[in-house]
Amino acid sequence: MASDFFAQFIAGEADAASLLPARPLDPLAWDEAAARAARRRTMQGVVPELQRQAAALPPSSTRDQAIAALDLPGATCVVTGQQVGVFLGPLYTLHKAATAVARARWLAERTGRPCIPVFWLQTEDHDWNEVARFDGCVRGSWIRGRLGESSSETRVSLAHRRLPPEVEIHLASVSRALSPLPHGAEVSALLARHYVAGRSPVAAFAGVIAELFSEEGLVLLDPRTPAMAALAAPVLRFALEEDDAIGALLEERCVALARRGFHEQVHTREALLAFFHPAAPEGPRFRPDRDGDGFRTPLGRASRAELRARLADDPLSFSTSALLRPLVQDTLLPTAAYLGGPAECTYFAQLPPVYARAGLELPMIAPRARFRVVDPWTAAVLDRLGLSPEDTDQPLHALAARLHAWPAWMDGRLRERLLGPLDRQLGAVLPEAAALDPALDRAVEKTRAHVARGVDRFIARLQRAALVGSGIGTGPLEALGQVTTALRPAGRPQERVHGFWGIAAEVGSPALIDSLVAAAAPLSPEVRTVQP
Numbered sequence: 001m002a003s004d005f006f007a008q009f010i011a012g013e014a015d016a017a018s019l020l021p022a023r024p025l026d027p028l029a030w031d032e033a034a035a036r037a038a039r040r041r042t043m044q045g046v047v048p049e050l051q052r053q054a055a056a057l058p059p060s061s062t063r064d065q066a067i068a069a070l071d072l073p074g075a076t077c078v079v080t081g082q083q084v085g086v087f088l089g090p091l092y093t094l095h096k097a098a099t100a101v102a103r104a105r106w107l108a109e110r111t112g113r114p115c116i117p118v119f120w121l122q123t124e125d126h127d128w129n130e131v132a133r134f135d136g137c138v139r140g141s142w143i144r145g146r147l148g149e150s151s152s153e154t155r156v157s158l159a160h161r162r163l164p165p166e167v168e169i170h171l172a173s174v175s176r177a178l179s180p181l182p183h184g185a186e187v188s189a190l191l192a193r194h195y196v197a198g199r200s201p202v203a204a205f206a207g208v209i210a211e212l213f214s215e216e217g218l219v220l221l222d223p224r225t226p227a228m229a230a231l232a233a234p235v236l237r238f239a240l241e242e243d244d245a246i247g248a249l250l251e252e253r254c255v256a257l258a259r260r261g262f263h264e265q266v267h268t269r270e271a272l273l274a275f276f277h278p279a280a281p282e283g284p285r286f287r288p289d290r291d292g293d294g295f296r297t298p299l300g301r302a303s304r305a306e307l308r309a310r311l312a313d314d315p316l317s318f319s320t321s322a323l324l325r326p327l328v329q330d331t332l333l334p335t336a337a338y339l340g341g342p343a344e345c346t347y348f349a350q351l352p353p354v355y356a357r358a359g360l361e362l363p364m365i366a367p368r369a370r371f372r373v374v375d376p377w378t379a380a381v382l383d384r385l386g387l388s389p390e391d392t393d394q395p396l397h398a399l400a401a402r403l404h405a406w407p408a409w410m411d412g413r414l415r416e417r418l419l420g421p422l423d424r425q426l427g428a429v430l431p432e433a434a435a436l437d438p439a440l441d442r443a444v445e446k447t448r449a450h451v452a453r454g455v456d457r458f459i460a461r462l463q464r465a466a467l468v469g470s471g472i473g474t475g476p477l478e479a480l481g482q483v484t485t486a487l488r489p490a491g492r493p494q495e496r497v498h499g500f501w502g503i504a505a506e507v508g509s510p511a512l513i514d515s516l517v518a519a520a521a522p523l524s525p526e527v528r529t530v531q532p
Contacts, residue, residue, distance in 0.1 A: 003261040005349060006342035010367065010525050015260040019349040024366035025523050027110070030337065033364035034111050037076040037336040046332050047071045049227040050219060056203070057210040057220065066217035069114040076113060076336040077219075078104040079329055080368060081120030084158055084205035085131040086147055086167070087174070087191060091373065091495040091503075092341065097209060098516035099339050099368040101216045106521060107336060115336065116219055119209065120329060123159035123202045123224040124275070124319035126285055131158065131201070134170070135489070136499040138177045139377050140482025142489065143502070145170045155284035157277075157319060158201055159224035165197040174501065181505035190509065191501065212500075212513055223328065229315040232328045236311055236318045238358055239273045240304065243290070246273060249353040250323075257349065263438055265347035266322050271295075273324040276307065281316035323351060330360050337364035369520040370527045372494055375506040378486045379531060381479050389529045392487040395456055396480070400463045403476045418455050423448060453491055493527070507532040 008016035012023060023029035050067045057063075069075055080096040083089065100117035108115040125131075132147040147170070153161050171191055178184035194207035206220050223232065239246065250268040257264055271287040278286070278299045288295030294303040302310075310317050320328055326348070329335060338348070348365045355362045374382070374389045382389060391399060395415065426444050433440040464477055489497045504512045515532040 005257075005262045005265075005346045006367075009345060009349075015262075016349070019256065019260070019262075020345075020352070020365060022362075022365045024364065025525075027523065030107060030364055030366075030523075031110060034076050034107050034113070034115070034336040036361050037334040037363065038074045038111070038113055040334040041073070042070045042075070042334060043231055043332045045227065045231050049225065049231070050221060052227070053220065053222055053225070057206060058214060060210065060214040060217075062215055062217040063210070063219060066116045066219050070116055070219070070333075072114055074113040075116065076107065076111075076334045077116040077118045078107065078337045078339065079118045079120055079333065079335050079363075080339040081122055083122040083125050083127070083131045084202050086134045086170075086201065087136075087195065087499050087501060088205060088208055089131060089134070089499065091371070091498055091500055092368070093209070094212070094500050094513070094516055095371055095495055095520070096339060096341075096368045097213055097216075097218055098513065099520040101213065101218055101517050102369075102520035103337060103339065103366075104217075117217065118219045118221055118333065120325075121202060121206060121220060121222045122325075123222050124157050124285075124325070126155045126157050128153065128158070128161065134174075134499055135497050136174065136177075136502040137486045137489065137494075138181070138502045138505070140381070140479075140485055141177070142485050143174060143177050145173065155286070156282065157224055157285060159222070160282040161201055162198050163195065163201055163204060167195050168197050171195055178501065178505040181502075183508045184505040187501050187505040187509065212509055215510075216513070216517065223325075224316075224319065226316055228332075229318070231332055232320070233311060233315040233318075235324065235328045235331050235358070236274050236315065236320075237308070238327075239324055240307055240311065242357060243272055245357060246354055249357060250350060253350050253353055258438075262346075262349070263441075264350055265343055266350060268323070268350075273321050275319045275321060276302075276310075277317045277319065278302070281314065285319055287321065322347060323354070326351060327355065327358055327360060330355075330363060335363040337366050339366055339368045341368060366523070367525040369516075369522075370493075370495060370525065371516065371519060371530045372487055372527055373503050373512070373516075374487065374529060374531045375503045376531075377506060378483055381483050385476065385479055385483070387480075387483070389487060392484050395491075396460050396484055399480055399484070400460070400477060403480065414459060415455060418458075419452060422451060449491075456491065503532070 005016055009020060047067060047070050054063055054067060070077065078100045080100045082093045082096055085093065097119050100119060104115040104117040128149055135142065135144045147164055147167060175188035178188050190208060190211060194204040202222060210220060254264045254268065270290045272295065275285040276288050276297060277283050278297055286297040288297050291301060294301055295307065326338065345365055345367055352362055372389055385403065426448060430441060430444050433444060487494050500512065511532045515530050519528055519530045
């Protein structure tokens with residue numbers, strides 16, 4: 001089974017540190033990263049383009065000042081980013097932005113130099129299915145929905161899509177759910193100002209996050225514009241001209257990762273690191289596969305010379321992959337640190353050789369803050385049950401057992417009796433499966449998780465039946481279901497499922513943002529409980 005790179009990276013263990021020696025929990029390492037970044041300058045042309053982009057956002061004098069500060073000698077930035085999910089996607093979108101704000105302030109105070117928080121909008125991405133779903137929780141009730149897919153927009157970058165009419169139907173549904181809450185009307189109005197049918201999902205996402213962080217100086221950067229594409233063209237040219245060398249470096253890195261027991265987070269293959277939009281910038285994008293002395297896509301073949309000419313003539317006909325985007329970021333900006341989740345931090349372990357080939361310095365790679373946000377309604381239910389927010393990390397059946405006495409055969413060992421044999425058999429076949437295909441180790445883990453969720457649901461039904469049969473009633477179990485839906489939905493971390501809007505409607509958007517920024521200050525990867 002592959003080792004957990006992120007856990008070893010945070011712990012500073014030798015194998016991970018040899019691949020990505022960032023030391024993200026060491027303040028002195030941050031000082032060193034800031035000093036390296038301060039020797040660079042923001043690329044000429046970036047600030048005017050950021051000012052142009054900001055003019056289309058809700059006004060913010062602190063954002064305007066932050067953009068201007070990027071042009072100052074010695075200025076640095078802390079960068080994070082996210083795909084432009086519907087209604088801002090999961091809560092960790094705000095956690096990323098809040099961490100960037102908090103760490104930029106902290107670095108500015110430590111170094112005495114301007115440090116600007118930058119949120120990189122992942123507008124080049126084309127995975128609509130990944131961003132079109134939205135989930136939220138309103139007083140223990142799960143609210144969810146998904147925007148449909150348009151066949152004409154398959155593989156089209158999110159920057160060139162338009163929100164379908166159904167977004168307003170979903171918005172009305174969310175607004176009805178929020179209406180009884182203290183700040184429900186305020187949050188509904190915020191979403192309605194930006195999520196309008198026919199508008200770009202990028203503009204909608206950027207408008208909401210710009211309003212939420214209007215006092216924090218958070219700078220939003222959209223790379224999918226003609227001006228940004230022209231500024232990024234040298235990096236795209238590097239990916240094209242150095243393709244063979246980059247491929248060899250990534251393959252060597254894959255071997256080095258495997259030797260230490262890790263797997264590559266982003267699978268590399270016989271293709272460019274850049275995407276190509278052969279029909280037009282607004283059309284579908286593809287990773288060109290190597291084909292002799294040229295490249296091919298589903299729309300045809302192109303020689304290296306043809307791609308080179310297209311890049312010179314129209315840089316927006318190209319866009320970045322996950323492994324190329326950071327190089328564009330650190331070419332355009334004096335990045336002191338990039339903040340990401342566990343998967344993002346892990347894929348940076350593949351990149352040091354590519355950075356060196358490009359003549360770039362890798363910034364500090366650090367984890368974003370991770371939170372469990374408890375609104376007042378959920379806190380009150382927990383108090384009635386005699387539970388803490390952290391208790392909800394336990395399986396539902398274990399929590400239920402603390403509230404009621406079950407029949408002897410439904411004790412805490414029931415889950416092990418049901419899951420244990422399968423778990424042991426999966427462990428037994430894992431080495432052989434991984435030998436056939438290293439990716440199967442993750443398939444085994446997904447199978448374990450899927451079966452465990454099914455068993456937990458089965459046990460919950462057993463317990464409910466036992467409660468009804470005993471005459472105790474289901475009230476406490478229903479309350480327990482409400483708090484686990486709010487804090488550990490379907491057994492997953494809250495921040496990876498629910499959106500911000502249910503919590504903001506309880507406490508108000510300013511209170512939510514203030515509490516997240518304050519809680520994000522410590523250099524800690526641990527999940528922390530926040531009660532706005």
